[in-house]
Amino acid sequence: MHSFHHFLSSFSGRWLSGGWLSLLLLLVLTLENPVAAQINPLRVRTGLEELYVEPACYGVLEDPTGELTLAQVQQPANARRFVRGDKIATNIEHTNSAYWLRVQVQAEGAVRRHWYLELFDSHINEVAFFPAADPTLVVYTGADLPLTTRKLPYKNFLFFLPLQANETQTYYLRLKSTSKTSFLSRLRTEQSLADHFQAEYGLLGAFYGVLLIMVIYNLCIYLFIGEQTYLRYVLYVGSCSLLFLSEDGLGFQYLWPNQPELNQVVILGSPILLLLTFSYYARQFLDAPQRLPRYDKWLRIVVLVSVFVLLLDAVWLHLGWGFWLYLLPYGMLYYAAFRVWRMGMRAARFFLLAHALVALSVGFLILRKLGINTFTNTITVYSMNAAFVIEVVVLSYALGEKIKAIKDATIRAQAKLVKQLHKKHQAQNRLVEQLRQNQELKDQLNTELEGEVARRTEELRRQSDTISAQNRELLQANGLLALQSAAIEKLNTDLQRDLHQSQTARVLSKEVDFGEFSRIYPDKDACLVYLADLKWARGYHCRKCGHEKFCDGREPYSRRCTRCRYVESATAYTLFQKCKFSIVKALYAVFLIHTHKGNYSSQELSRVLDLRQATCWSFQQKVLEAMQRRRQVPDYDVNEGWTHVLLDDSVPVEEEQG
Incomplete structure (x- = not known):
């Protein structure tokens, strides 16, 4: 750039006058790098300790390929592509691109202190610093490289600026980051850095x-x-x-x-x-x-x-x-x-x-x-x-x-518990006093009873003699009574057999009405208790894992496996699973249908149970199917009771939960 300007000045001095030379020089510089002329240099002077790098003081060039070198960036074609920082977004927007920053620093007067450029964001993956005047001071560092690549072991990026009195130096920075970040930076002197380090590290x-x-x-x-x-x-x-x-x-x-x-x-x-x-x-x-x-x-x-x-x-x-x-x-x-x-x-x-x-x-x-x-x-x-x-x-x-x-809530609960325990202790004291009084009454009563027993014993001894004489008389009559007792015993046996046969006949002949049946099974709880005892009469076995230990479930008379937590209700795997009406009526319906060997009409069942005929017919079909399956099992007995039909496990269980 400087050689080109020198050549242009020599050529103009020979052929053009001073006024035309100035106009031509201004035009060429504008065409060569129109944006660079608008970038304000950073001016440092004696007495100034630090300077914030404003966006208007640096130019930005985005390199989407990430392959440009410093020499290529300094070529006129690329140099004209630099845009002033305040004219674009002052951060890395595209994480796949490399960004070049060009900063000019002008020293006004003698430079008595060393100046440093500090980048605030320590997360930038790749940072390259190029002092145009001194290639030996090039620094390659970044968050992807060890800390030893930095000239100064500092958490932020610090670069030494070799400034000369009354000269303007140009510096280039190449930045590449995998995350969006800003171009915040500041110029500081050695003294400013020392003061800043002391304050910053003290606060941190x-x-x-x-x-x-x-x-x-x-x-x-x-x-x-x-x-x-x-x-x-x-x-x-x-x-x-x-x-x-x-x-x-x-x-x-x-x-x-x-x-x-x-x-x-x-x-x-x-x-x-x-x-x-x-x-x-x-x-x-x-x-x-x-x-x-x-x-x-x-x-x-x-x-x-x-x-x-x-x-x-x-x-x-x-x-x-x-x-x-x-x-x-x-x-x-x-x-x-x-x-x-x-x-x-x-x-x-x-x-x-x-x-x-x-x-x-x-x-x-x-x-x-x-x-x-x-x-x-x-x-x-x-x-x-x-x-x-x-x-x-x-x-x-x-x-x-x-x-x-x-803790306060716990203390209040403990105080309440202590108060309740105190009341319980008082009640226990009253109970102990009552027991003591009862013991005294008991001793007094025992003493009186002992005297009464002694008197009664003497009376009984006298009466025993009388009874012994009467016994001899009774022995003579026992022979006759023995014959009469044998006859009466035989008569009682015949009567009990006849009564049992009569009751069986009544049940088989449908003489037990719903009122009599409901006195045996008065409510739902009685039916569930009977059904649970019938299901688990031979012990509990979990249908999921086969475990034999259980505890009570949420539903009445249900059982929960203590291993897999599977819950089985009393009605599961029975005819009453998903039953839509009273289990007492359902139990009586099974009794009637089984007793009549399935020959019990749904109309009569509807009248007896006070239910709709469609409901009775549907439930009757379910019972008849269970009776049919029962007849096909190997241990079926023609004279077996009606309760064998209840435990029909062919119904799929959907409501049981683990």
Whole structure:
């Protein structure tokens, strides 16, 4: 460029006058690089300590192929493609492209201090710095390379600017990132950097110190009292600490400087881990599963889907819009806190307050990611750190208040229990006193009874003599009575046999009406008890796993397997499964149909049971089919009772649950 300008000046001095020379020179420079003439150089002077790089002070060239070299970028064709920063989006919009930044720095007067260019975003994967005046100072670094590739071991990118007095130097930066990021940067002197390091690292040390104290404090509380909420809170604070270590670059600077692959894993994975631990903690803190069971179910689904999509974007898609996926689950958690607070949970108000500040700081972060730097300053950049410190302290206090409320409720319940135990103790004392009085009465009564027994014994002895004489007389009459007793015994046996035959005849001849039958089985419970005893007369065996141990189910007289939790009701696998009318009437209907060997009309059954004929006909067909299946079994007996038909297991069971 300078040789071309020198040649043009020599040529013009020979052939053109001064006025025409100026006009031609201005025209050529404008055609050669129209945008470069509009870029404002950064001016540094004595007494100036730092300078923010405004978008109007650098040019941007997007390289979609990512293959341009510095020499190609400096060619006139590509040099004219540079666009001033304030004319385009001041961030990396296309993560597959490489971006070239051209910055001019003009030194006004003598430069007594060294100047450095600082890039604020430490997540840029590839960074190349090209001082046009000194090729030996070229630096290749980035988040994908070890920390040793940086000239200065600092969390942000620092590049030394070789400035000369009263000269303008041009510097090129080549940036490539897999995530959207802005071009925020600043010029600082050595003294400014030292002061900034001292203040920044002091604040960050205090910030991480607070996090460490809260982690240790809540972990100790968890180990002492065993409350799981404290452990969830520790996991949440730990994931937040990991996120901040990756966000501000301190983790890469101090913890894993020679492991850029691990650095990328932490950068991509820490936000996802934060979402999981935060939802894991917030749901229990707000008692969402108990207070909002339906909402909590959808909340868990949204969190899991968001985590899956975030992992997919981080590993494969690389779309760069992953931070938008955090808005829905975080918004749902915030809404859950609002509802729980409206339901009367006082600790939820601290949750709302703390996360309102965090949401504001996240808004500033999103604006920076989108290249909107209107609100970018020191306060907004570190607002998330301050908001999170406040959140940690407030949530720790809220957690303590929640545990205190639970403890107070427990103390009140214990006081109530102690009061009840005191009343029970008083009742026991009264019972003991009553038992003592009863014992005294018992002793007195025994004494009186002993005297009475002695008197009665003497009387009985005298009467015994009399009875002995009478016995001798009775023995003589016993011979006659024995003959009479044998005759009477035979008569009683004949009468009982006749009575049994008469009763059997009455049942078989349908002489038992519904009133008599309902006195034997008066209600549903009596029928279910009879049916359950009949089903499990030989012991219980689970139909799913064969286990023999059971407990009571939710339904009356049902049984639940203690191994697989399968529930079987008393009516399952019987004729009464899915019966639409009273089981007492159904039992009587089976009795009538079986007793008449199936020859009992549905009209008569409808009249006796006071049911619709269609219902009686349908149930009669079901009983007849069961009787037919019973006749086909090997152990069928023609004279067997009607109850064998009840346990018909051919009906499929749909309502039983595990």
